[in-house]
Amino acid sequence: MNQMVIRGVNSQTFVAANIKRTEDFYSRILGLPVVKRTVHHHDARLPIVTFGFQSFRGEPQRGETITYIEWNPIFYMMPDGGFVEPDATRDGVANPRVGDPKGRWGAGTNHHLALHVPNRDGLLMWKRRLSDHGVHVTGPYNRHYFHAIYLRDPDGAIIEIATTEPGFGHDEAVLGSGFRPQPKENLIGGRDELQVAAETWPQPLLHVTADFALRGFHHITSISSNAEKTASFFVEKVGLRLIKKTDYLDEKGGTHFYYACDEDLSPGSVLTFFGLPGYKSGRLGTGLSHHFALEVENDAALADEHARFKKVGIEVSAIQDTVYASQFLFRDPDGHICALSTPNRFSIDEDTGCLGQKLCLPEDLEGERREIERHIAYRPAPVPVLP
């Protein structure tokens, strides 16, 4: 087993219908800086914006990032298989099928991305700030291993904000050793929803201050139609550690399994899966994640893992140079797109202090800069929001 090679979560990539609107939401409301503006490495007609966290550091950049790809055509579905292989991506962008561009979560898709604040006061501050900006917030809920609130990005993707405490170790001596049933008051039907809905921070929060600024990822949650099959894939083949087997809190009969990338169980390196037996497959599109990426230390480790994945029978893409990282893609047993990536190297074409200020293009596309910028400029303007 190869547990220490994959050292954490690198990024999650979502799809937005209007990337300017997404940027306004993340930058101005959530307080996250843009760390790269570019176009997709398979097709320059797909604009990309990446957000980091305040802790995001220079070379070599560490820390998780959230990327959005714009899929703007209002009459067309995203290509079925996603943006995985170069030729299929270009063909899918050039010849999309007529239909609804919105994604729909289900087996084989992401369910939500959880961001991290240290404590419950921070959750209440976010609830107040988001509510004051017209963003609907659910929670705070006691999730037994953390407390959490839930909201949606402008396209409907579910974002959670979760606390450090009490952590994963408080209800079993050996993590993942057995099924831990949840107390009734945490489960749907047992919660006092009116009391939860009424609780918020007493004062408005005009600025995101250090005490409640988002620190990074807490966990990433996806949906599995067969929890045991998913567990065997991620533990025996990918090399993660199963740290918690418990109930899914929001629908009776579901399970919730947690996986860690390393020995450090602090927020940021945890993946989780809702086990919803027989659940329908989802569909990629706006308001949903396209894929998430786990991280290895460097290109050599990536090449080793690429070979190892093939050896254990995981179908992998070729190693791709996305300009800002090397990566390969693979799918979990439900078809969810996952990636293994090197750390991001966003300062290869911008100074660390000025990340995200210009549209960065790979050298071979510089000759088409004017056309690409014009294409992006024709996108719809951001919607007006509160000051």
Ligand SMILES: [Fe+2]
């Ligand atoms: Fe969660």
